[in-house]
Amino acid sequence: MTGQKPAMTMREIREQLGHYLPPPSQALTVHEAAARIRRTAERAAADVADNAYWSSSWANGITNALGGAAGDLAALFTPELAVQLADWLDERASANVRCGEPIPGLAAAISEAVQP
Numbered sequence: 001m002t003g004q005k006p007a008m009t010m011r012e013i014r015e016q017l018g019h020y021l022p023p024p025s026q027a028l029t030v031h032e033a034a035a036r037i038r039r040t041a042e043r044a045a046a047d048v049a050d051n052a053y054w055s056s057s058w059a060n061g062i063t064n065a066l067g068g069a070a071g072d073l074a075a076l077f078t079p080e081l082a083v084q085l086a087d088w089l090d091e092r093a094s095a096n097v098r099c100g101e102p103i104p105g106l107a108a109a110i111s112e113a114v115q116p
Contacts, residue, residue: 033111
């Protein structure tokens with residue numbers, strides 16, 4: 001249909017209904033962070049696969065693009081490692097909901113750092 005608004009994101013829904021809804025659980029926040037990391041890592045991996053610039057390696061491409069210590073640090077965090085981190089975050093969120101295990105401080109810090 002023309003003229004139809006795109007579907008709202010969960011964040012937009014929470015913002016509009018914020019005073020009616022309780023805040024999201026810490027497990028949900030960690031899960032949302034994992035999803036964001038995973039989406040970004042998958043896009044980066046696709047760029048690496050489709051662009052000749054990356055033919056040398058992820059580390060060389062990032063180091064050359066950014067340079068210095070920032071480039072060296074970013075080069076360590078490959079798309080594959082990002083997916084593994086997202087998997088770990090999802091495991092921690094699931095263990096919290098299913099078994100009552102506390103969310104590790106590192107998982108909470110990561111989820112807070114990657115929220116838009």
